[in-house]
Amino acid sequence: MIARVPERFSTARLVAGPMSDDDFEGLRLLHRDPVVMRTLSATGEPLGEDETRGFIERCRDHWLQHGFGVWTFRLEFSDTFIGYCGLKRTTIEDEACIELLYAVRASHWGQGYAGEMAAAVVRLGLDKLGADSLVSFTLPVNAASRRVMEKQGFVYEKDIVHAGLPHVFLRRRPIPAEAGGVPPA
Numbered sequence: 001m002i003a004r005v006p007e008r009f010s011t012a013r014l015v016a017g018p019m020s021d022d023d024f025e026g027l028r029l030l031h032r033d034p035v036v037m038r039t040l041s042a043t044g045e046p047l048g049e050d051e052t053r054g055f056i057e058r059c060r061d062h063w064l065q066h067g068f069g070v071w072t073f074r075l076e077f078s079d080t081f082i083g084y085c086g087l088k089r090t091t092i093e094d095e096a097c098i099e100l101l102y103a104v105r106a107s108h109w110g111q112g113y114a115g116e117m118a119a120a121v122v123r124l125g126l127d128k129l130g131a132d133s134l135v136s137f138t139l140p141v142n143a144a145s146r147r148v149m150e151k152q153g154f155v156y157e158k159d160i161v162h163a164g165l166p167h168v169f170l171r172r173r174p175i176p177a178e179a180g181g182v183p184p185a
C-alpha cells in the first residue's frame with residue numbers, strides 16, 4: 001500500500017495512527033456505548049463485537065485500496081483511546097465523495113477533541129490528498145457534530161436521506177490561498 005497521507009501524526013494533544021486490530025478494545029467500548037451510538041450507528045443501537053471487527057476490517061481495506069482512511073486517536077500523555085476520525089470514499093446521490101467521519105468517547109466530549117482531530121484530517125484531505133471538496137453529514141438532531149463541521153469551514157448544502165434517515169449534508173471546499181486558507185469563524 002502506498003499511503004497518500006501520513007499514516008501517523010500528532011496534533012497538540014493527540015497521536016494518530018491507522019486503525020488496526022490494536023484498536024479493538026477501544027472501539028469495542030465506543031461501539032457498545034448507547035449514548036455514542038444514538039447518533040452513530042444506522043439503527044441508533046450499540047454495535048456488537050463482530051460488527052466492531054467488521055468495521056476495523058473495512059477501515060484496513062480502505063487504507064489498502066486508497067492509501068488513506070480512518071485514523072485512531074489517543075491522548076499523547078497517557079495513550080488513552082479517544083476515538084477516531086478519517087476520510088472515506090462514498091457515494092451520495094450518485095456523486096462520488098470523500099466523507100469526513102469521526103466519533104469521540106462520551107467520557108471525553110466537550111474538550112475539543114473532535115475539532116482537533118477534524119482540523120488535522122481536513123487539512124490532510126485538502127492539502128495532501130488534493131480532494132476537490134470534502135463532505136460530511138449528520139442527523140439533524142446532532143447539533144454537536146454539525147458544530148464540529150461548521151467550525152472546520154463546512155457549509156450546509158442540502159438535506160439527504162442516508163441509511164434510511166434524514167441527514168443534513170455539508171461540504172468543505174478548499175479555501176483560496178489569498179484568503180489565508182483559514183475557515184470562517
Ligand SMILES: CC(C)(COP(=O)(O)OP(=O)(O)OC[C@H]1O[C@@H](n2cnc3c(N)ncnc32)[C@H](O)[C@@H]1OP(=O)(O)O)[C@@H](O)C(=O)NCCC(=O)NCCS
Pocket residue numbers: 035036037039040102103104105108109110111112113114115116137138139142143144145147148
Ligand atoms: C459529535 C462528537 C464527535 C463531538 O465530539 P467532541 O469532542 O465533544 O466535540 P468538540 O468538543 O470538538 O466540539 C463540539 C462542539 O459542539 C458544541 N456542542 C455540543 N453539544 C451541542 C449541542 N447540543 N448543541 C449545539 N452545540 C453543541 C460544543 O459546544 C462544541 O462547540 P464549541 O467548540 O464552539 O464550544 C461527539 O459528540 C460524538 O462522538 N458523538 C457520537 C458520535 C457521532 O455522532 N459522530 C458524528 C456522526 S456524524
